[in-house]
Amino acid sequence: MRLVLALLLCGFLLPLSTTSLVRAQDTEQSVSDDEISTTARRSLTFRPQAGPPGSRVQLEGEGFRPFERLRLLVGRTPSDLRRQKNVEVNRRGRVQTSVELPDWARPGRSVFFALQSSDGRRRATAGPFRVTERRPSPPLTLRGTLLTGGAECAVFRSDDGRRYALTGNLGGFGPGDRVNVRGRIAEMSPCMQGQTLAVERISKAK
Structure with a gap:
């Protein structure tokens, strides 16, 4: 009789132990979003x-x-x-x-x-x-022709076909004059004709 009762008790407890083990494993493998964000x-x-x-x-x-x-x-x-x-x-x-x-x-x-x-x-x-401070652009030395004045600044066309608005002292040169111009590209300018060249030196082209 005792043997029968023992067998019945084992048969009842075994499913519970298996279920508890599976649930424990599932709990360990389940990781919440909060845990992920923390780790x-x-x-x-x-x-x-x-x-x-x-x-x-x-x-x-x-x-x-x-x-x-x-x-x-x-x-x-x-x-x-x-x-x-x-x-x-x-x-x-x-x-x-x-x-x-x-x-x-x-x-x-x-x-x-x-x-x-x-x-x-x-x-x-x-x-x-x-x-940091912006580094000044390197100086350019160009040869070309002064064109008619723009809305705000004189316009210069270099021999490679590019056009620049000029600011600074033009040394008395005017439209049609062939000149050598040395200057730097200006970051800020009142001119409205594209790139502006701040003139540092201008001379008659030979």
């Missing part, structure tokens, strides 16, 4: 590390969820960032994008970048990018 190693890098206003910066991030939509943030400090655009992560959890420095990025300032999930719970920050 994932997110990073953001950028290049170049410095440059003048208007530079385009290449950004690379990794450690995000596959195909996740992220916000690219740009700002003056890691805590003062504003959305620049949206980007999408690839199937490996990586993203590559680029952004041009904003208008407020002036020489001497720093710029920080971040990639952030739409819910704000996952973020990777990088910086600072150092904004």
